[in-house]
Amino acid sequence: MATTDRQATTMALAHALSAAERGLAVIPLSRTKLPALRSPHRDDPDPADPPCHGECGRFGHGAYDASTDPARIRALFAAAPWATGYGIACGLPPHHLIGVDLDTKTGTDACAALRELALRHLFTLPATVVVLTPSGGRHLWLSGPPGVVVPNSAGRLAPGIDIRGAGGYLVGPGSRTEHGVYTTAPGTAHLAPAPCPRALLRLLLPPPRTPHRPSPASAGRHGRGLVRFVLGAHEGRRNTRLFWAACRAYENGIGPALVASLVDAALRTGLTEREARATIASAARLTGRRP
Structure with missing residues (x-):
């Protein structure tokens, strides 16, 4: 491994441990922003039903490996010495994190689209943690209520707005990827994830499905x-x-x-x-x- 990669891994681990101190569960990521550890079940002849989310005790289950325990985090990074970043799992206590990913690669103004949603549905975006992506996008960190599962979605709210919820993760600030480094927007690093406005939370939840009566x-x-x-x-x-x-x-x-x-x-x-x-x-x- 090159010296710069070793430095990036050391810095990623340091940032991940710092995030864990704030109650954020983390996993190591590769330069591609994907989990650094591959699934231990990739060669299984018969996939588990329901799928394994870490019950087997091995690493490689993506966001389900995430932890706030320093010893486990060090073990995860030791198993992935090529990691140059870290992911923050969404939906877990105490913050029940919801990530609003405002993309710039779609050719649309995702920030303007979110402001339009706020005006239309009468909610105000609170001051919260904002992470700047290398491509010019933004990640807004919000906290959800306990017991409510916000699903992941891509472009469902509006073009360019992706939601990271339960089972998903956000790239943590300080992570180095193929396209650059993720950083915290000035003046937001000290903030805690702000509560998600109720009107926005309703938009993030799927509509109830009509129940059917099985035999x-x-x-x-x-x-x-x-x-x-x-x-x-x-x-x-x-x-x-x-x-x-x-x-x-x-x-x-x-x-x-x-x-x-x-x-x-x-x-x-x-x-x-x-x-x-x-x-x-x-x-x-x-x-x-x-x-």
């Missing part, structure tokens, strides 16, 4: 799969997994029948009954069903 047999199989999905949750992802499973259950018309099993599974992962029932109720509201 009792298929509902039973599907329900067991959702319960197993919750049981496989690690600390830091328990609410996210429970919320996802509860949404799927209500969308498929088996939510009320599955509440007790989901609560029991959540208790086994370490959540309290109050936390579990609140998360399930949030999923019921989001999908248009009464808890």
Whole structure:
């Protein structure tokens, strides 16, 4: 490895550890902005269903490897000595980060499009962390409410506006890529991610789907799969997994029948009954069903 690459890796690790001190879970990235560690399941003959998100204990699961633990972060970077940047996982506590990526490569003015959305839907963008990309784009950091899963999207709000939510990541400031270095905009480095305006949050969430009534047999199989999905949750992802499973259950018309099993599974992962029932109720509201 060239000296400059070693320096870039050292700096990326230092920036990643600093971000972790602020409660931001991180992973190493390559110069291409992709996770530096390849999936350990890339040669598996039969993909897991649901897919492995780190339950196997090995590195290489992208944003699902992200951690705030300094020892784990050092181990991740030690396994990827070619890393020159770091990614910040979105959707995880305590910030439940939502990234608004304003691109410049589409030939449109994404900043103007976001301002137009703010005027049309009556919200104000708060002062928050802004990261400048080498191509001239901007990443706005916002925090979401606990128990609400914001999905990733590209251009759904408007051309040039991408959203990084649960399962996604943002390139952290200080990262060096093929096109340059990501930096924090002047005057924003000291800020914490500001709460996402409610009107904007509603735009980021998918519309509730009309539930269908599966046959009792298929509902039973599907329900067991959702319960197993919750049981496989690690600390830091328990609410996210429970919320996802509860949404799927209500969308498929088996939510009320599955509440007790989901609560029991959540208790086994370490959540309290109050936390579990609140998360399930949030999923019921989001999908248009009464808890």
